[in-house]
Amino acid sequence: MSVTPAPPASPTVARFEPRLMRRRLSGTIFLGACLAAIGILLLALVLLLVDVLSAGLPWLDLQFLTDLPSRRPAQAGVLPALVGSLEMGLIVGLITFPVGVAAAIYLQEYAADTFVNRLLRTNIANLAGVPSIIYGIFGLALFVRVLTLGNSLLAGALTLSLLILPVVMIASMEALRAVPGSQREGAFALGATRWQMVRGSVLPAAAPGIMTGIILAMARAIGEAAPLIIVGAVGFVTFLPAPIGDRYSVLPIQVFDWAGRPQADFQSIAAAAIIVILILMVVLNALALVVRIRLSRNIQW
Amino acid sequence: MTAADHALTRRRPKSERVIETFLFLAAGLSVLTTVGIIFVLAIQAADFFAIVNPIDFLTGTVWSASIEPFRFGVLPLVVSTLMVALIALVVAVPLGLLAAIYLAEYASVRTRNVIKPLLETIAGIPTIVLGFFALNFVTPNLLKPLFGSAIGTYNTLAAGLVVGLLITPLIGSLSEDALRAVPRGLREGSLAMGATRFEMIRRVVFPAGLSGIMASIILALSRAIGETMIVVLAQGTSPKLTFNPLESAQTMTAFIAQISAGDTPQGSIQFKSLFAVALVLFAITLILNVLSNRIVARFRNVY
Numbered sequence: 272m273s274v275t276p277a278p279p280a281s282p283t284v285a286r287f288e289p290r291l292m293r294r295r296l297s298g299t300i301f302l303g304a305c306l307a308a309i310g311i312l313l314l315a316l317v318l319l320l321v322d323v324l325s326a327g328l329p330w331l332d333l334q335f336l337t338d339l340p341s342r343r344p345a346q347a348g349v350l351p352a353l354v355g356s357l358e359m360g361l362i363v364g365l366i367t368f369p370v371g372v373a374a375a376i377y378l379q380e381y382a383a384d385t386f387v388n389r390l391l392r393t394n395i396a397n398l399a400g401v402p403s404i405i406y407g408i409f410g411l412a413l414f415v416r417v418l419t420l421g422n423s424l425l426a427g428a429l430t431l432s433l434l435i436l437p438v439v440m441i442a443s444m445e446a447l448r449a450v451p452g453s454q455r456e457g458a459f460a461l462g463a464t465r466w467q468m469v470r471g472s473v474l475p476a477a478a479p480g481i482m483t484g485i486i487l488a489m490a491r492a493i494g495e496a497a498p499l500i501i502v503g504a505v506g507f508v509t510f511l512p513a514p515i516g517d518r519y520s521v522l523p524i525q526v527f528d529w530a531g532r533p534q535a536d537f538q539s540i541a542a543a544a545i546i547v548i549l550i551l552m553v554v555l556n557a558l559a560l561v562v563r564i565r566l567s568r569n570i571q572w
Numbered sequence: 573m574t575a576a577d578h579a580l581t582r583r584r585p586k587s588e589r590v591i592e593t594f595l596f597l598a599a600g601l602s603v604l605t606t607v608g609i610i611f612v613l614a615i616q617a618a619d620f621f622a623i624v625n626p627i628d629f630l631t632g633t634v635w636s637a638s639i640e641p642f643r644f645g646v647l648p649l650v651v652s653t654l655m656v657a658l659i660a661l662v663v664a665v666p667l668g669l670l671a672a673i674y675l676a677e678y679a680s681v682r683t684r685n686v687i688k689p690l691l692e693t694i695a696g697i698p699t700i701v702l703g704f705f706a707l708n709f710v711t712p713n714l715l716k717p718l719f720g721s722a723i724g725t726y727n728t729l730a731a732g733l734v735v736g737l738l739i740t741p742l743i744g745s746l747s748e749d750a751l752r753a754v755p756r757g758l759r760e761g762s763l764a765m766g767a768t769r770f771e772m773i774r775r776v777v778f779p780a781g782l783s784g785i786m787a788s789i790i791l792a793l794s795r796a797i798g799e800t801m802i803v804v805l806a807q808g809t810s811p812k813l814t815f816n817p818l819e820s821a822q823t824m825t826a827f828i829a830q831i832s833a834g835d836t837p838q839g840s841i842q843f844k845s846l847f848a849v850a851l852v853l854f855a856i857t858l859i860l861n862v863l864s865n866r867i868v869a870r871f872r873n874v875y
Contacts, residue, residue, distance in 0.1 A: 289766075298770030302678060308670035309687060315737050316694055322709040323701070370598045377595035393865065395602050400791065400861035401854065402798025404825050405609060407832070408850050412612040433605055440602070466591045487696075494698025497800035497825070501832040523700040523801075530704050530805055538708055545701050552696065 323549070327542030335543055339509045340525070344536035349544050351508040352525035355424060356493050356551065358514060359521050362428035363435055363492040368485050370432075371439030375481075378440075379447040380455075380469050399437035406434040407498030415502055422503025424512050424519040430502050431492045438491065442484025446477040479566040486559040490552050496523035522548045613854055616847035623841060629848060635811040635822075637831070637842045644845055646852060648813040652728065652821035653853075656803055657796040659732025659817060660739055664792060667736075668743030669785065675744070676751035677773055688745075695741035703805035706734035711806065719818055726808025726820040734806065735799050739792040746791065750784020751777055787867040794860035798853065800825040824853045 330344075338348025374395075382388035410430025420426035450473050458468035474481075504521055506528020512519035522544055529541035621629070624644045632645015671691060675684050711730040715723050723729070754777050762772040778785075808820030809830050822830070831846045 291768075294768050294771065298768050301770045301773075302674075305670045305674035305678060308667045309674060309691075312667060312671060312691055312694065312737075312740060313687075316690065318709065319697070319701070319705045322705060326708065370601060373595045373598035374602065377592070377599045381592055381595060382599075391599050391603065394606055395599075396865050397858065397861050398602055398606060400794055400798075400857060400864075401609065402800070402825065402857055404798070404800045404828055405613075405850055405854050408828070408847065409605075409609045409612050411832070412616070413608060436605075437602065440599075464588050466588055490696065494696075494700070496698070496700045497804075497829060500829050523698055526700050526704065527801070527805070530700075530707065541704060542708070545704060548698060548701065552698070556696075 323542050323545050326539050327544075327546045330539050330543040331546055335540070336547070340507050340520075344534070344540050347529075347540055349522065349525055349547055351511055352520040352522045352544070353547060355504075355508075355512045355519045355521040356523075356548075358424060358512065359428055359431065360489045360493045360555075362425070362514065363431050364485060364489045366429070366432040367435050367439045367488060371436050371485070371488075372443050372481060374436075374440045375443030375447055376469055376474075379444050380473065381465065395437050395440050399441060402497075403434055403495060404497040404501065406430055407501030409433070410498060410502045420515070422505075422517060422519075423515050425514045427499050427502050427504055427519070427521075428514070430498050431495055434495065434498060435488045435492050439484055439488045442488070443477070443481045446480025446484065447473060449480060450476045479563045482562045482566060483559045486555055486562065490555040493521075493551055493555070494523060494548060496521075496527055499524055500527070522551075609854070613847055613851045616844065617851040620841070620844040620848045623844070624848075630852075633813050635813075635827075637811070637827070637845055642841060644841075644848075646824075646849060648811050649822060649824045649827055649849060650852070651813055651815070652807070652811070653797055653823040653825070655728050655815065655817060655821070656732045656735055656799075656807070656823055657793055659729060660736035660796040661789070661793060663733055663736025664740040664743050664796075665789060668740045668788075668792070669747055671740070671744040672747035672751060672785075673773060673778075676748045677769070677777065691741050691744060694737060695745070697738075699738065699799060699801040700805070702734050702738055703802040706730045706802055706806035710734060723818040724808070724820050726806065726810075727818050728807055728821050729817040731803045731807040732817065734802050735796050738799065738802065739795050742792045742795060743785075743788050746788030747781070747785045750781040750788065753784065754780040783867050783870070787864045790860050790864040790867070794857045794864070797860070798825060798857050800829055804829045824849050828853075 335348050336353065337350055338346065339350060340352075341347040378388065378392060378395075382391070407430060410426060410433065414420045414426040414429045415422065418426075420429070454472050454476055455468055458472040463471065499521060503518075504524045505518055506520060506524050508518050508520040526541050526544045526548070529537045529544065532538075629644055629646055631647065632643060633647050634643040634645045635648045636643040675688060679687065707726075707730070710733060711723070711725060711727060715727070715730055758776050758780060759772055762776040763769075767775065803823045804826045807822065807826060809822055809826065810820045811822040811827060812819075814821055827849055828846050831842055836843050
């Protein structure tokens with residue numbers, strides 16, 4: 272801003288009007304809009320919970336958890352879907368943990384800044400944005416047909432693993448990046464090889480972040496429905512699913528099946544099944560928190 | 573290199589190299605996934621385009637995959653997808669940006685530590701749950717009283733509103749990061765020049781964070797276009813070309829889900845059309861994702 276020296280009594284001084292009241296008022300109005308936006312979002316969250324709880328809670332009892340689905344809503348239960356979801360989460364976790372962490376270690380600790388490695392990074396970022404239903408189509412072609420796994424829970428779990436992998440990789444890379452360079456230099460200074468440095472020094476320090484990422488990724492897999500519709504999960508299964516078998520259900524697919532029926536009672540048991548999903552989510556999030564706190568107890572820098 | 577150096581650097585060469593190869597293969601798996609997806613979509617869509625002319629597919633305005641005479645003009649599905657995404661953005665951009673500005677500029681650390689996890693909870697809700705919310709609450713309890721009989725049980729508006737709710741935390745969280753990355757010096761300079769806090773945000777912080785904000789909006793748009801379960805439950809299954817948000821319609825994702833959930837035979841033309849639609853969907857979201865990443869990468873090191 273150019274400042275021209277003016278005599279104190281110049282008319283330009285008289286024309287200086289800060290209009291502070293007005294400017295502050297527009298600021299207050301804006302802050303009000305910000306608070307209103309936060310309020311609307313929290314209200315939506317509350318409405319969602321009230322809607323689901325009021326419709327589903329009366330139907331949620333032990334019998335609902337231990338019974339098989341039925342054509343009569345009053346006798347229907349979610350046991351096969353619940354077991355299917357737990358198996359699904361477990362298998363996806365077991366697959367994505369080693370592969371995702373290994374990939375993250377390579378990209379964060381080994382890879383030089385070459386064209387191939389930049390391509391790998393860009394590719395992972397883009398994969399994370401591919402719609403989940405596209406993974407379903409890929410899973411249908413690769414796991415269901417080419418590897419002839421059929422409509423099995425394992426085919427579904429492998430499909431979801433591909434979907435979740437980029438998420439696990441990105442979370443693990445962030446956790447590794449947060450470890451200060453002095454940790455690495457210290458290990459090297461003691462004569463460690465790169466792998467010894469990673470295993471002994473960097474991985475333990477990054478463990479809280481990595482484990483949190485894995486658990487939250489498992490939660491996402493348990494809540495996912497769209498790709499499983501394509502690889503053949505169904506809403507009516509009257510036995511407990513094995514990983515290799517012909518039919519299985521998971522909770523989101525069970526909800527999809529029930530919520531798509533017009534009768535009010537089916538809407539209600541859909542809500543009850545949603546409550547079961549939400550409880551699983553809360554448990555997994557709490558687990559992530561506990562793991563994070565326990566693992567970071569020994570880390571100081 | 574002296575002999576001693578050689579011995580030192582080569583102390584555990586073999587196992588080290590094996591480990592590095594294994595790690596590289598794990599990272600390379602992601603490229604195989606991308607190649608696999610493109611390969612599967614292209615091969616199967618080529619099958620479809622051998623029967624249906626690609627130009628007719630891309631410019632046709634009638635989609636009738638299950639009722640004869642079969643017509644495969646993808647525009648109704650694309651228009652419906654864009655309608656949902658547009659409504660979602662109309663909801664999510666103002667809400668997400670205002671929330672981001674509040675968290676980055678106004679909230680105390682304590683307030684932020686309470687509100688931010690709550691907002692991120694919304695992003696963690698499974699989309700099937702949000703779909704149920706749209707069908708079971710938003711349409712009957714919010715929209716029916718407003719529009720009366722003009723609005724159907726299945727409609728684009730409810731789907732769009734709830735998809736908007738889903739992507740709001742994404743815009744909020746990424747935009748907040750962008751605003752936080754604006755250096756303190758710029759803020760202090762603005763305040764020192766006599767700006768009020770709001771003027772500082774509007775004239776200095778917001779423009780400085782704009783590239784990150786744009787990237788977050790594009791990413792959210794891509795997410796809205798690819799969203800499946802909300803639209804499948806709330807928007808219905810009638811693939812007609814309409815710009816009326818109160819009517820039922822069908823997005824690309826919803827069509828894919830409907831065909832694969834039903835008893836459609838795998839060799840049929842309907843089933844093949846699924847891959848052509850998926851290819852269009854994949855292309856649109858890929859372009860948006862690449863664009864978003866480009867913007868982030870280009871403006872990351874401005875300060």
